[in-house]
Amino acid sequence: MTDAQWRALVARDRRCVLCDLAPQWCEAHHVIPRKKPARGPIDIDSLALLCFRCHGELHDIKATLRRGPHNDWYRDFTPQREWQSA
Numbered sequence: 001m002t003d004a005q006w007r008a009l010v011a012r013d014r015r016c017v018l019c020d021l022a023p024q025w026c027e028a029h030h031v032i033p034r035k036k037p038a039r040g041p042i043d044i045d046s047l048a049l050l051c052f053r054c055h056g057e058l059h060d061i062k063a064t065l066r067r068g069p070h071n072d073w074y075r076d077f078t079p080q081r082e083w084q085s086a
Helices: 003-013 052-060
Strands: 026-030 047-051 064-067 073-076
Touching: 003 026, 003 047, 026 052, 047 052, 047 064
Parallel strands: none
Antiparallel strands: 026 047, 064 073
16 A cells, blocks of 8 residues: 555544544555455545454454445444455
């Protein structure tokens, strides 16, 4: 991720999209996983700002981050057999 992408992500999301923690406590989450088989892109549309706690929890509970119809984010607990793009 480039500095420009990070700045764009912070400008768009402003805070952790799940708990509203300030961006200095956050990192970029790949909505579409970078690993095989998905090989998601590294672009602003496939990233979300998550604090370290929410990011770790999302992976620990094996949930998927989804964007709702009003650009709100939520955890999706539906088991994924194959990666489906967001």
